[in-house]
Amino acid sequence: MKVSQKMGLKAISALAFGAIAVLAASNPAQAFSFKMTSGIAGPNGETNQGAFSEFYGLDGTTNVDFNDGMPTEGFASYSLTGSNAGTRANRWAPTGANGEKNDSNYLTAFKGSNVVIDLKENLNYFGINWGAADDGNTFSFFKGDTLVQSYDTARIIAEGGFSHNSDLHNNEGNGYVHFYSESASELFDRIVISEANGGGFETDNHSFHSGEGGFTGFEVESQAVPEPTMMLGLLGIMGGTMARRKKAAA
Ligand SMILES: [Ca+2]
């Protein structure tokens, strides 16, 4: 998401509107938030394994792709509360950054079978390729036994929505969701993925970033991008230019 000097008016305008949408979605009262993106291709350019985090290569990030199953030990230790969950490969796998079919193993959970992820360190970021979304999909973030934040599908839609709907999944929502703590007071070390209703909770390419303070990845990434206030100014300038052009053409 770097702004190149060759970037056209259309692209800058799209970027500016994107920034406004992000500003509108963030609630200053909360120290925990999320952003939805389309994600990126795999580390070697793979486009048939779902979408990956933009922070895949960031220092302090651990990534899990489920292609060799679900890790049950190590930095991120996965466990299941029932038998109706686990890794599989089929048409319901979360799609790639450009909506490509995902042929790889992914992780899924159905009602009554939660996926529990215990982390060895405190996290300030969790990224997940989420696909074929259903109403009952729920993300819960804990520090020890204390619930830090919980998001269900309705809240995600209300606060930003999906990257795209996939015709591979009966037009259900897909995207890459980045959950993050903005301060040390909302770090987490356990994540529970659950499905409350009849559908499945399909996920792939989890990314975990450890830290003892707020996640700063978005700030690092946006260093090459103009500040939001600058973008608003840019929009005003563009609007003025367009108005003048219209006038001249009339
Ligand atoms: Ca995978």
Ligand SMILES: [Ca+2]
């Ligand atoms: Ca589903």
